[in-house]
Amino acid sequence: GQNIDQPTEMTATEGAIVQINCTYQTSGFNGLFWYQQHAGEAPTFLSYNVLDGLEEKGRFSSFLSRSKGYSYLLLKELQMKDSASYLCAVRGGSYIPTFGRGTSLIVHP
Amino acid sequence: EAGVAQSPRYKIIEKRQSVAFWCNPISGHATLYWYQQILGQGPKLLIQFQNNGVVDDSQLPKDRFSAERLKGVDSTLKIQPAKLEDSAVYLCASSLLQGAGELFFGEGSRLTVL
Numbered sequence: 071g072q073n074i075d076q077p078t079e080m081t082a083t084e085g086a087i088v089q090i091n092c093t094y095q096t097s098g099f100n101g102l103f104w105y106q107q108h109a110g111e112a113p114t115f116l117s118y119n120v121l122d123g124l125e126e127k128g129r130f131s132s133f134l135s136r137s138k139g140y141s142y143l144l145l146k147e148l149q150m151k152d153s154a155s156y157l158c159a160v161r162g163g164s165y166i167p168t169f170g171r172g173t174s175l176i177v178h179p
Numbered sequence: 180e181a182g183v184a185q186s187p188r189y190k191i192i193e194k195r196q197s198v199a200f201w202c203n204p205i206s207g208h209a210t211l212y213w214y215q216q217i218l219g220q221g222p223k224l225l226i227q228f229q230n231n232g233v234v235d236d237s238q239l240p241k242d243r244f245s246a247e248r249l250k251g252v253d254s255t256l257k258i259q260p261a262k263l264e265d266s267a268v269y270l271c272a273s274s275l276l277q278g279a280g281e282l283f284f285g286e287g288s289r290l291t292v293l
Contacts, residue, residue, distance in 0.1 A: 074221075100278060112270060112284040113222070157221050165278035166235055169214075169221035 072096045074170035076158050081176045082148055090143045090156050090173045098163020104132050104143045105157040107172065113157055116143070145175075153177045181205065183285035185271050191291045197259035200288045204252070204273030210234075212282065213246055213256050214270040222270055228254065229277050261292045 073095040082088040094102070101120040105113035117125055119134035119141060131144040145152055155172040162168065184203040192198050204211050209230050214222035225244065227234040231251040239246065243262070248254040258265055268289050272282040 103281060112286050115281040115283070118281055159221075161278070164235065166224060166227055167212075167282060168224065171219075171221045 072160060072162050072168045074158055074160055074168060076156075076170045076173045078171065079174045079176070081178065084148055084150060084177055084179050086148050087144065087146050088148060088175065090145070090158075090175065092141045092143070092158035092170060094139050094141070094158070094160045094170075096139070096160050096162040096168075099136060100161040100163070100165055102132075102134055102141050103157075103159040103161070103167060104130075104141075105159065105169075107155045107157060109154075116156075148177050150177050150179070183271055183273055183283055185269075185285035185288050187288055188286065189289050189291075191293065192261055193293050194263055195260040197257065198261060198290060199258075200256045200269050200271075200290075202254045202256070202271030202285060204254070204271070205283055208273035208275050208283070209251075210274045210277045211248055211254050212272040212274075213254070214272065216268045216270055216287070218267070225256070225269075227277075234277065258290075261290075263292050266290055266292045 076092045104116040107113040117132035124133045129146045134141045157172045159167040159169040211228045213225040216222045225239045226236040226246045228248040231248050246256045268287040270287045271285045274282050
């Protein structure tokens with residue numbers, strides 16, 4: 071089976087940097103996704119890591135360490151619109167993405 | 180490129196009634212997923228199709244839930260009879276290939292069971 075753990079809630083200030091962590095235990099590994107989900111909306115794709123290291127995409131970066139079963143999503147220059155839930159999902163040996171509970175990020179002025 | 184289409188967006192029924200949700204994936208996407216998302220939780224996989232075949236339905240409550248993808252394109256998820264705990268958003272997603280690339284989600288169908 072798979073176990074994915076991420077913090078339930080985080081708060082940060084507009085303009086700041088925030089790091090959302092995700093730890094996982096899985097039998098087999100075929101990639102890790104980060105999705106953003108605004109309240110009442112569908113999840114939208116942010117990033118995908120399959121090899122160790124940092125992937126940068128604009129204000130968002132995602133890091134993966136397969137040996138540690140660890141990933142983080144880094145959000146820079148936070149904006150109010152970044153207030154959302156951030157979902158970590160792992161594609162295990164079965165190739166089926168399993169999602170964590172999500173981290174609710176609140177950005178305040 | 181059109182996204183994943185789902186209907187209805189909202190549905191309210193009483194317990195023991197039945198309901199059906201429809202999904203049309205992105206054109207050319209072979210893999211289709213149905214996820215259940217209860218308020219405050221992450222999406223939980225119910226069933227995955229590869230073309231018109233079932234890849235995984237281990238978490239589908241088969242005594243009340245059923246799903247089909249007869250022609251390998253559209254899919255229908257049915258609940259009969261519904262229970263209070265079935266209140267959730269039912270998300271359909273598709274990907275080009277199994278095991279490769281990201282999932283594209285539809286806007287979801289929000290079910291309330293009274």
